Amino acid sequence: MNVSCNLGALAKTKWYEYLVRFAFGGAITVTAGILAKRFGPVFGGLFLAFPAIFPASATLLAKHETRKKQNVGIVSSSRGRQAAAVDAAGATLGSVGLAAFALTIWKLLPYYHSALVFLAAKAVWLTLAILTWRIWRKHLCR
């Protein structure tokens, strides 16, 4: 299955759902900062891997899928939960890329310009996440 982009999906998300994501992301970032100041950078760093995006997107996805089914008259459906499970499978694979992102910054930041290191780390994250996903699709997802 090819990867595609549907910009129309943005219109399905309501304004308050965007607001919840924004507030949740901001709150987690502030919490990570406070914990790092209070208990030291290594402990605070644990919270940098907090899945801030996943809970919000999985619940919204389940809601949208359920709503879609209700709109065509199917009241009882497990599709919303199934869609959230697929999203979680993708997030599991993305976590491999997240580790590589952190490792890249950890090893390179002392020696190179920070902007360059962040760009390299993002590239490593994206490449590894996509590669893991492709391997999963090809060999494990039957």
Place this chain on the structure above:
Amino acid sequence: MGGMIVSLFASLGDVLKPKSFAGLFGAAPSVALATLGLTVLADGKGVCRSRGPIHGRRSCILLCILGTLYLANAAQKGQPCAGDNRESYGVAGSRIGNLGGIPAAIEK
């Protein structure tokens, strides 16, 4: 800044298909990017903190695996998902035990 990055990645996840691919962005380093970026801009001491996500990743992977298994299992057994009373007693074809076996229709 954290809120903006989280919203951006979440929106990317919204528009991409298939859903398992969009899920990759659920584990995007949004908080790490925001916090490390701000730290480096402020005092250049972010290098120490970047060790953290390598340990935290285990928790993230565990959470996602548990989430996948729980949701797939709940769908298979037809149990309602916690916190969503409108969902009820459907029967699905998801298998648990590995991350495969997702019905193709769900991916679209």
